[in-house]
Amino acid sequence: MSKLGQAKRIIFLKTADGQLFEVDEPVAMEFEIVKSFFDENEDAADDTVVPLPNVSAEPLAGIIEFCKAHVEFRANGAAGKDEVKKFNAEYIKEKSNEQLKELILAANYLNIKEMLDFLTETIANRLKNKSVEYVRAFFGIENDFTPQEEEAVRKEYEWAFEGVDED
């Protein structure tokens, strides 16, 4: 662990597709899985490379960007303020549904609570007011009801089907 006066410690992370990332320690420690790796291997050398076999480079780059900004927000006492909301909105605006799904799987694997909360909220917002067919397509779910069974479920909860947005 770094001591006062020493240079900033860098953590090396290696993704499943073989890319090496150099991440500032406070940002890497946002990832619960990295934190516990060093908690369990106290003698790990400074240049130890932490393997992340379930994450590829693209989502990891996105996650590092998000966590870096949030570490800075906290350091500046800006947590919970409007500029955080603004950053989050900008961050997610350009992300496609596919990118979002990759991000949430990676954030789930890395176990980053704050980001996971944000991503689940974002996905939930994208599913609100959507049709059942849209949800099936979003998650790649096959409809395993027979037409009769599906009709019965729809009928039981008929009131819930009033007022659905166009996909």
Place this chain on the structure above:
Amino acid sequence: MVHTDSDSAEAIAGNEDLLTEILSRIPVKQLIKFKSVSKSWLSLISTSTLSRIHTLKNPSSSISGLFLRRTPTEFQFLPIHANSSLKPLFYPLNCASDPAGIKYLQSCNGLVLCSSFRKLGYKTQYYVYNPTTNCFFTLPPFTDESKTAVFGVNLAFEPSKSPYYKVVCIDIYDSRIGAWRLSGSTFIAPFDMVFDNGVFWNGSIVWISPHGASIYFDLTNERLNKMSDLPVLDNWSKRRFRYFGESCGHLHLMEIYGARATRFKVFQLEKDYCNWTVKYEIDLEGVVGAYSEMVRSYLDVDDSNYYAFVPLVVVGDKNGVDASLLLHIPGKIISYNMRDKSFIELVAFNDDKKNKGFGWLDAYPYIQSLAPVC
């Protein structure tokens, strides 16, 4: 394993914890709709784990409809939104198939307490019912045979604090009317306390008596407390309660006195259980002007019931502020804005020739909730 584009979706769909986190942030109505996505979604959305997480995450739903009791045994549902229309008559909790028939007793933040009618030869059953999921739970019978009567059964459910509900009852264990035991202590209740009309508010069940005494049972420390008396009356010996209920976190009380009363106050109890403050001043002059059928010209003009109207429920606006009062007048339900005194007609009844469309026994708020009942 790294997820490619096509299977990242399936990886999420196959991860029940992750899916539960996402789905617990979807509003009730849409989540119910998603039950028809697939068999596994139907069962996941029906689990009590998801229901409990969902209930905690979405505690402050507003009233979205009313259950109106039209006859002693029949109800009608009225959704509260623009272009509302009444749904067909129904018998409450038909799925419980209670031979004595079932009535609603109390609606509390998404759950409804029901009981069977008292009928000779049948035991009175109590039920906790979630009208959103159409699930119910039959409460276990009161085991103590020495009890001569059970009354004041009340439901306490506060989804912002816990997804579990409590049912409180006051039981008479001997023939001394008005003396009852709770949590090991005996409390002499005012003789005229109306225990059937308890209201759950601020973590307590509150009861009021026609002479102005009031008590509350604090569920946190399970203690009964006396409250300071209700707002002072000028020159009126007997109280004339017209509304006592909870909405948007506030306990409201309305009493109407005097002849041709179109003006009255809405009191609100402070959280200290001591002070009743005037929240709104109501003036129904405009409503009477628009709906002459409210005038009971056959009554003496000094009669306090000269105008026919019943305050049904206080409804919050989209910001969760208690803003509107739903009024039942002959043949109609009116939504009256307590702030700017404007009003709109919510629904008209065309079916009720017998009593000119005025008067059913009660209205129970409906709040969407996934809260499990067992």
